[in-house]
Amino acid sequence: xxxxxxxxxxxxxxxxxxxxxxxxxxxxxxxxxxxxxxxxxxxxxxxxxxxxxxxxxxxxxxxxxxxxxxxxxxxxxxxxxxxxxxxxxxxxxxxxxxxxxxxxxxxxxxxxxxxxxxxxxxxxxxxxxxxxxxxxxxxxxxxxxxxxxxxxxxxxxxxxxxxxxxxxxxxxxxxxxxxxxxxxxxxxxxxxxxxxxxxxxxxxxxxxxxxxxxxxxxxxxxxxxxxxxxxxxxxxxxxxxxxxxxxxxxxxxxxxxxxxxxxxxxxxxxxxxxxxxxxxxxxxxxxxxxxxxxxxxxxxxxxxxxxxxxxxxxxxxxxxxxxxxxxxxxxxxxxxxxxxxxxxxxx
Amino acid sequence: xxxxxxxxxxxxxxxxxxxxxxxxxxxxxxxxxxxxxxxxxxxxxxxxxxxxxxxxxxxxxxxxxxxxxxxxxxxxxxxxxxxxxxxxxxxxxxxxxxxxxxxxxxxxxxxxxxxxxxxxxxxxxxxxxxxxxxxxxxxxxxxxxxxxxxxxxxxxxxxxxxxxxxxxxxxxxxxxxxxxxxxxxxxxxxxxxxxxxxxxxxxxxxxxxxxxxxxxxxxxxxxxxxxxxxxxxxxxxxxxxxxxxxxxxxxxxxxxxxxxxxxxxxxxxxxxxxxxxxxxxxxxxxxxxxxxxxxxxxxxxxxxxxxxxxxxxxxxxxxxxxxxxxxxxxxxxxxxxxxxxxxxxxx
DNA sequence: TCACTCTGATTAAACGATTAATCAGAGTGA
DNA sequence: TCACTCTGATTAATCGTTTAATCAGAGTGA
Numbered sequence: 001x002x003x004x005x006x007x008x009x010x011x012x013x014x015x016x017x018x019x020x021x022x023x024x025x026x027x028x029x030x031x032x033x034x035x036x037x038x039x040x041x042x043x044x045x046x047x048x049x050x051x052x053x054x055x056x057x058x059x060x061x062x063x064x065x066x067x068x069x070x071x072x073x074x075x076x077x078x079x080x081x082x083x084x085x086x087x088x089x090x091x092x093x094x095x096x097x098x099x100x101x102x103x104x105x106x107x108x109x110x111x112x113x114x115x116x117x118x119x120x121x122x123x124x125x126x127x128x129x130x131x132x133x134x135x136x137x138x139x140x141x142x143x144x145x146x147x148x149x150x151x152x153x154x155x156x157x158x159x160x161x162x163x164x165x166x167x168x169x170x171x172x173x174x175x176x177x178x179x180x181x182x183x184x185x186x187x188x189x190x191x192x193x194x195x196x197x198x199x200x201x202x203x204x205x206x207x208x209x210x211x212x213x214x215x216x217x218x219x220x221x222x223x224x225x226x227x228x229x230x231x232x233x234x235x236x237x238x239x240x241x242x243x244x245x246x247x248x249x250x251x252x253x254x255x256x257x258x259x260x261x262x263x264x265x266x267x268x269x270x271x272x273x274x275x276x277x278x279x280x281x282x283x284x285x286x287x288x289x290x291x292x293x294x295x296x297x298x299x300x301x302x303x304x305x306x307x308x309x310x311x312x313x314x315x316x317x318x319x320x321x322x323x324x325x326x327x328x329x330x331x332x333x334x335x336x337x338x339x340x341x342x343x344x345x346x347x
Numbered sequence: 348x349x350x351x352x353x354x355x356x357x358x359x360x361x362x363x364x365x366x367x368x369x370x371x372x373x374x375x376x377x378x379x380x381x382x383x384x385x386x387x388x389x390x391x392x393x394x395x396x397x398x399x400x401x402x403x404x405x406x407x408x409x410x411x412x413x414x415x416x417x418x419x420x421x422x423x424x425x426x427x428x429x430x431x432x433x434x435x436x437x438x439x440x441x442x443x444x445x446x447x448x449x450x451x452x453x454x455x456x457x458x459x460x461x462x463x464x465x466x467x468x469x470x471x472x473x474x475x476x477x478x479x480x481x482x483x484x485x486x487x488x489x490x491x492x493x494x495x496x497x498x499x500x501x502x503x504x505x506x507x508x509x510x511x512x513x514x515x516x517x518x519x520x521x522x523x524x525x526x527x528x529x530x531x532x533x534x535x536x537x538x539x540x541x542x543x544x545x546x547x548x549x550x551x552x553x554x555x556x557x558x559x560x561x562x563x564x565x566x567x568x569x570x571x572x573x574x575x576x577x578x579x580x581x582x583x584x585x586x587x588x589x590x591x592x593x594x595x596x597x598x599x600x601x602x603x604x605x606x607x608x609x610x611x612x613x614x615x616x617x618x619x620x621x622x623x624x625x626x627x628x629x630x631x632x633x634x635x636x637x638x639x640x641x642x643x644x645x646x647x648x649x650x651x652x653x654x655x656x657x658x659x660x661x662x663x664x665x666x667x668x669x670x671x672x673x674x675x676x677x678x679x680x681x682x683x684x685x686x687x688x689x690x691x692x693x694x
Numbered sequence: 695t696c697a698c699t700c701t702g703a704t705t706a707a708a709c710g711a712t713t714a715a716t717c718a719g720a721g722t723g724a
Numbered sequence: 725t726c727a728c729t730c731t732g733a734t735t736a737a738t739c740g741t742t743t744a745a746t747c748a749g750a751g752t753g754a
Contacts, residue, residue: 009710020734025712032713033732055468056406057710060739065403067446067467078620081427088449097467099414099444102435120414120444121402222624244621247594252626254601273425274591274621277569278598356740367704372742379743380702404740407709 008049009057017045028053059121067097068300069117069125073110078244078272083145086293087126094301096123103130114138124300124315126293131187135314141307143300143315145292147189155295155317157287159189159269162324163196165285166239166267169326171202174335175237175265179230180209181249182241190241193269197239208235212245225249228256236264236335243268243275246282250331261333271327280330292322355396356404364392375400406468414444415647416464416472420457425591425619430492433640434473441648443470450477461485471647471662473640478534482661488654490647490662492639494536502642502664504634506536506616509671510543512632513586513614516673518549521682522584522612526577527556528596529588537588540616544586555582559592572596575603583611583682590615590622593629597678608680618674627677639669 014021019038026032027042028051034042059065068091072080088098101117103109110130115138117125124141134152135142143154150156170178180197182190198207210230216223227238227249238253240246246268253260260266260280268275271286299317307313361368366385373379374389375398381389406412415438419427435445448464450456457477462485464472471488482489482499490501497503517525527544529537545554557577563570574585574596585600587593593615600607607613607627615622618633646664654660 010712011710021711022713022735023733025710026733029712033730035732038732052466054407054710055466056403056412057739058712059403060401060407060710060741061712063739070447076428076432076620078425078428080431081423081425084427084431084447085423085449085451088447089451092448092463097446097463099446100417100431100435101439102432104432104436116439116444119399119402222628224626244624247621248624248626251598251601254598255606255626259602273423274594277591277595279571279595279602280598281569357742358740368741369705369743370703372740373703376742380700382702385702401740404709405742407711407740408742410709 008046008051009054013042013046013049013051016049017042064123064304065121066095067099067120067122068297069114069120069122070098070100071103071110071113071117071125071127072100073103073107073113073128073130079270081273082289083128083293086289087297089290090293090297094297096297096301111136123304126296126300131184139312141300141303141311141313141315143296143317145296147192148321149192150188152314153320154299154315155292155320155322157292157324158321159192159324160196160199161321162269162285162287162326163193163198164200165196165324165326166269167197167200167205169283169328169332170237170239170265170267171200171205173237173265173332176205176335177233177235178205178207178237178239179227179235180207180239180241181225181245182209182211183245184213185211193241225252227252228258231258231264237332238264238266240266240268243270243272243282243284246284246331247274247278250278250280250282260331263336265332265335267332275327276329283329283332284327285324286327287324288322295319295322355393355398356401360389360393360396360398363396364389411470411651412468413442414446414467414469415644416461416467416469417445417447418450418457418460418464418472418474419447420450420454420460420475420477426617428620429636430475430640433636434644436637437640437644441644443644443648458483470651473643473647478531486659488647488650488658488660488662490643490664492643494539495668496539497535499661500667501646501662502639502667502669504639504671505668506539506671507543507546508668509616509632509634509673510540510545511547512543512671512673513616514544514547514552516630516675516679517584517586517612517614518547518552520584520612520679523552523682524580524582525552525554525584525586526574526582527554527586527588528572528592529556529558530592531560532558540588572599574599575605578605578611584679585611585613587613587615590617590619590629590631593631593678594621594625597625597627597629607678610683612679612682614679622674623676630676630679631674632671633674634671635669642666642669 010021010024014024023034024042027034027039055066070087091098099122101113103113118139126143127135128145129135135144144152145156146153147156147159180194182194194209238249240249246266250266258264268282268284271284275282275284295317299315303315357368357371361371370381371389374381374386417434438445446464446467446469448460450460465486473490474482475492476482482491491499492503493500494503494506527541529541541556585596587596593613597613605611615629615631618631622629622631642664646662650662
């Protein structure tokens with residue numbers, strides 16, 4: 001129950017040096033008027049005492065906690081490690097801590113998670129929204145990372161352009177019939193990626209889109225996608241809208257005895273952890289998460305600094321879209337004019 | 348710059364009701380002596396004003412922030428989503444927030460991350476340590492989640508037993524020669540898993556262990572593992588020590604024209620997100636992260652409640668190991684007495 | 695009636711930092 | 725010398741909550 005004081009505080013330093021707390025505070029923050037040598041002495045002494053300012057005291061006085069919230073409604077998302085890492089890094093560099101909030105599940109839980117963060121006094125938050133939900137702005141500045149086409153988006157990877165990269169790459173390899181494999185038609189991100197692919201196709205090319213969640217509603221989770229059949233229909237390239245889907249396609253095709261990239265090509269999105277190490281390694285498109293996180297966080301921090309306290313605003317950044325980068329690996333190759341599923345050549 | 352007051356505070360409620368702040372505080376926390384009806388009135392009024400206690404004020408007074416730190420030195424780890432989700436859920440249920448800290452890289456960075464958390468005033472932290480590092484306990488209670496064989500471990504999945512499950516499963520399918528595929532020999536977790544597999548093998552069974560990092564030091568990252576050759580040497584089962592490695596093995600074998608599970612079996616660990624959806628879906632062993640997180644957090648919270656402030660202790664829990672659960676899917680099947688790599692049957 | 699206890703409330707002092715307001719003293723120009 | 729400015733420091737209030745200490749009043753037993 002004891003509320004002892006573990007570390008030294010301002011007043012300890014002050015009395016120990018025979019000056020006032022205000023002077024110590026000013027010296028350390030460099031704000032008031034303190035003589036150069038005194039500043040020196042105070043800083044030195046503070047350092048040697050191992051002084052760490054109390055966030056609680058500061059927060060109480062200033063009304064700012066120095067903490068940002070990170071809301072990831074789709075936390076099972078395999079992109080999470082990258083996102084969390086990038087946000088934490090950027091925030092930490094700006095002197096902020098990162099409080100995570102997960103809403104397992106529905107939109108109500110997302111709102112609830114946001115409220116929890118607000119109650120904990122975050123100064124602002126970064127939200128990667130659940131598919132197609134709008135953030136009714138909370139009681140603090142909010143930066144949204146989704147996709148440039150989403151209204152209210154702060155900054156995001158240019159998924160549309162990423163799609164064009166994929167289309168261009170496949171077109172250059174001579175592919176004419178492309179099957180786009182998506183998960184959920186509600187997802188802004190996936191829609192933009194698919195749209196980008198379609199818009200990047202050259203005359204004479206044809207695409208079809210397969211949305212897996214529909215298929216799974218009928219046939220159960222993890223059901224076969226029937227890709228071998230698609231190969232029979234003349235599709236030579238499978239452009240998945242995420243690396244997880246690409247992996248699923250890759251293994252299903254391989255299991256059916258179809259060789260990649262000899263028979264057909266497979267591409268993904270995101271450059272997730274397994275993409276470089278599967279066989280064949282996955283051609284994909286990478287987003288510069290560090291850059292995106294950096295922009296989001298610095299825009300957020302700027303807004304926090306300039307806006308009055310507890311104001312709910314959607315943060316805007318100068319750069320709203322960050323280019324994606326095509327990573328060509330082994331899973332894509334020249335189009336095979338007539339791939340056969342029944343016989344195959346080993347190299 | 349204005350330090351305005353966004354929400355109502357204790358004194359607002361107090362004056363509005365014509366009572367003292369202390370009474371309001373007591374009524375809301377149920378601590379002092381307040382008459383039943385007054386408690387009722389105060390609670391009601393607080394609720395309708397939408398009162399939210401200031402964490403800063405409380406933290407300053409009590410010396411507790413209500414925040415736990417989560418240190419994940421190996422944040423790129425694909426297990427991260429599950430861990431973070433489970434910890435956040437458990438902490439949130441106990442009334443705590445979760446501050447994340449990532450140390451990209453070395454052990455020094457890990458220490459630095461821990462310090463950052465301490466500076467932010469966390470009441471305790473959960474650490475998933477970098478391979479084989481010991482946590483020199485910080486200035487607050489620390490719960491460690493690694494593996495039961497690690498000294499100082501608080502609670503963890505029983506990786507050894509998980510290994511035995513795998514061994515038993517493969518033995519039951521008639522496999523006699525097993526190749527264990529690990530990543531890093533320094534990892535306590537992987538060593539325990541491998542040890543469990545070996546200890547669970549029946550007489551007449553034989554195993555060999557392939558550590559990938561060595562291979563990659565010579566041949567570069569993402570190099571082939573030469574598994575087809577191992578099949579030629581009579582190995583019929585490949586027991587990877589993580590699902591990522593299993594995936595790598597699976598695709599390499601498939602690409603070499605070896606059918607799974609007809610020719611050989613592949614198993615993993617962790618039941619990561621892709622395990623159910625690849626073809627063939629992956630037989631693996633799942634850890635009950637929710638349970639582990641629950642135990643770790645409640646042990647941590649208990650320690651925080653009872654110990655005096657800022658004391659650095661390694662938390663211990665009653666239950667130290669949590670059983671892993673075998674998930675049998677399609678990637679494992681009866682041993683094929685003489686698998687051939689050059690020809691295969693499609694079902 | 696007096697001394698005492700018990701109840702239900704209030705008072706006031708923290709916690710640690712920030713910052714506006716104040717102040718002492720030195721220097722300066724007329 | 726006086727009025728003024730400038731510098732370098734101090735004083736004191738404040739943020740919102742918790743909690744030990746205090747207090748007024750009612751009830752009680754002798």
